[in-house]
Amino acid sequence: METSGESSREMESQKWRFFPLLPVLASFLLLYVKFPFKQSQNACSLHPHSHYWITSKQIVTPQRVISGAVEIKDGKIISLVSEDKWHGNQFGQIIDFGEAVVMPGLIDVHVHLDDPGRTEWEGFPSGTTAAAAGGITTLIDMPLNSDPSTVSVETLNLKIKAAENNIFVDVGFWGGLVPENAFNATALEDFLSAGVLGLKSFMCPSGIDDFPMTNISHIKEGLSVLSKYRRPLLVHAEIPQEVADHPDTKDSVDNVRSYSTYLKTRPSSWEEAAVRELLTVTKDTRVGGAAEGAHLHVVHLSDAGSSLNLIKEAKTRGDSISVETCPHYLAFSAEEIPDGDTRFKCAPPIRDAANREKLWEALLDGDIDMLSSDHSPTDPELKLLEHGDFLKAWGGISSLQFVLPVTWSFGRKYGVTLEQLSSWWSERPAILAGQDLKGAIAVGKYADIVAWEPESEFHVNAAYPTYMKHPSISAYMGRGLSGKVLATFVRGNLVYKEGKHASGACGQTILAK
Ligand SMILES: NC(=O)NC(NC(N)=O)C(=O)[O-]
Numbered sequence: 226m227e228t229s230g231e232s233s234r235e236m237e238s239q240k241w242r243f244f245p246l247l248p249v250l251a252s253f254l255l256l257y258v259k260f261p262f263k264q265s266q267n268a269c270s271l272h273p274h275s276h277y278w279i280t281s282k283q284i285v286t287p288q289r290v291i292s293g294a295v296e297i298k299d300g301k302i303i304s305l306v307s308e309d310k311w312h313g314n315q316f317g318q319i320i321d322f323g324e325a326v327v328m329p330g331l332i333d334v335h336v337h338l339d340d341p342g343r344t345e346w347e348g349f350p351s352g353t354t355a356a357a358a359g360g361i362t363t364l365i366d367m368p369l370n371s372d373p374s375t376v377s378v379e380t381l382n383l384k385i386k387a388a389e390n391n392i393f394v395d396v397g398f399w400g401g402l403v404p405e406n407a408f409n410a411t412a413l414e415d416f417l418s419a420g421v422l423g424l425k426s427f428m429c430p431s432g433i434d435d436f437p438m439t440n441i442s443h444i445k446e447g448l449s450v451l452s453k454y455r456r457p458l459l460v461h462a463e464i465p466q467e468v469a470d471h472p473d474t475k476d477s478v479d480n481v482r483s484y485s486t487y488l489k490t491r492p493s494s495w496e497e498a499a500v501r502e503l504l505t506v507t508k509d510t511r512v513g514g515a516a517e518g519a520h521l522h523v524v525h526l527s528d529a530g531s532s533l534n535l536i537k538e539a540k541t542r543g544d545s546i547s548v549e550t551c552p553h554y555l556a557f558s559a560e561e562i563p564d565g566d567t568r569f570k571c572a573p574p575i576r577d578a579a580n581r582e583k584l585w586e587a588l589l590d591g592d593i594d595m596l597s598s599d600h601s602p603t604d605p606e607l608k609l610l611e612h613g614d615f616l617k618a619w620g621g622i623s624s625l626q627f628v629l630p631v632t633w634s635f636g637r638k639y640g641v642t643l644e645q646l647s648s649w650w651s652e653r654p655a656i657l658a659g660q661d662l663k664g665a666i667a668v669g670k671y672a673d674i675v676a677w678e679p680e681s682e683f684h685v686n687a688a689y690p691t692y693m694k695h696p697s698i699s700a701y702m703g704r705g706l707s708g709k710v711l712a713t714f715v716r717g718n719l720v721y722k723e724g725k726h727a728s729g730a731c732g733q734t735i736l737a738k
Pocket residue numbers: 337369370431432433461525570571572573599601620621622
């Protein structure tokens with residue numbers, strides 16, 4: 226009895242010894258309840274504050290470059306203050322970028338992320354982390370090179386599912402216009418209603434079995450459905466033509482390793498023939514035309530000659546048509562592509578230096594509307610780098626992370642301005658993709674922002690932190706570039722800062738409504 230009485234008294238006193246610990250336990254409990262919220266906010270952003278300011282001496286706004294501050298709240302830009310009116314906000318959060326450029330995040334309307342189904346080529350996680358590291362805040366994914374191709378509501382849903390919790394920047398989708406759906410208006414309407422931002426088709430074989438090419442009748446039908454939705458049709462504009470001297474695939478080893486052999490197989494007449502045909506239907510997109518409201522966008526133009534002139538003329542006639550080119554056509558020329566270096570193989574091909582000069586001229590004159598990467602990676606084995614066979618290697622340039630420094634580095638000698646960069650890479654692409662709340666640093670827009678240092682130089686080499694799945698096949702490997710990305714914000718989330726990514730894949734899928 227005594228023993229048990231003593232032990233119960235002991236227990237009693239021990240119980241009270243725990244009493245002072247109760248508040249500590251309670252606060253632990255409280256933290257535990259709050260923890261999931263705090264963690265997710267921290268995971269999305271390396272600067273997890275909902276209200277803060279970004280300051281810089283060079284903020285690129287649609288009107289001009291200002292020195293001042295951008296106020297960001299709940300993912301949007303809520304005010305823009307020039308330096309003379311900015312008295313500092315001692316109580317708020319400020320990220321000061323000093324002399325670095327603060328510009329709208331890039332919108333890359335032409336990427337092949339190969340997800341789902343060919344993630345050994347790229348995939349959403351690696352593609353979008355590379356984008357974030359390159360200052361790109363929005364990607365619009367092409368309907369081919371994933372498996373299956375995105376050509377229906379069902380296959381779009383597979384894409385959306387694959388992207389869920391796997392994207393570090395925002396991603397929208399183009400839908401495929403293929404012979405199978407082109408004459409089925411209901412199928413196309415369902416597809417557009419499900420959220421594809423527009424359609425994309427090929428006028429030559431795409432290299433992907435479940436993405437067959439369309440002819441001009443398919444394209445006409447596509448435009449007619451798109452006109453109701455006021456969304457664009459993007460076209461790979463090359464039509465195979467008879468080629469004199471077509472090299473034989475069994476040609477000598479030297480021959481297939483020479484870039485000029487490949488170049489001869491896809492002359493500019495292929496692009497010209499395609500553009501000529503397209504213009505027979507783009508006249509319907511004029512005001513009062515049968516397809517008014519639809520828009521035709523020529524992707525990755527390489528030919529700065531007749532093809533470009535035809536597009537220019539169509540614009541003056543009032544056709545709703547635009548055209549993009551890509552950094553690799555502006556950076557490289559056929560003359561300098563080394564034998565066997567299939568990293569430079571793409572379609573349409575990179576042409577001669579004189580053509581490159583004309584592309585720059587057209588871009589600066591506003592005849593080329595915008596830029597895109599056409600990032601089209603593959604399994605390195607398919608590039609056949611060991612044999613260097615230009616005729617058999619997979620076509621496509623890998624560049625995603627480097628398009629901003631490439632455009633800047635190669636554009637400097639042409640006097641490219643920050644306003645031009647931002648128009649080619651953000652403002653115009655936002656319009657093409659129907660993204661009213663993106664593409665500019667302006668009040669009411671999403672805080673999609675890149676901060677970068679134009680004067681900082683770096684070398685793309687094996688040691689350089691490159692996030693694309695296969696850096697070795699990038700055409701920019703081994704190059705010196707200027708223009709280093711410091712930080713990237715997507716809807717106010719600091720998703721990338723100086724070599725570090727936010728841990729959470731908090732990018733959003735963009736679906737048209
Ligand atoms: N299947 C592809 O990715 N094709 C791409 N290939 C290139 N550009 O070489 C393209 O955009 O045409």
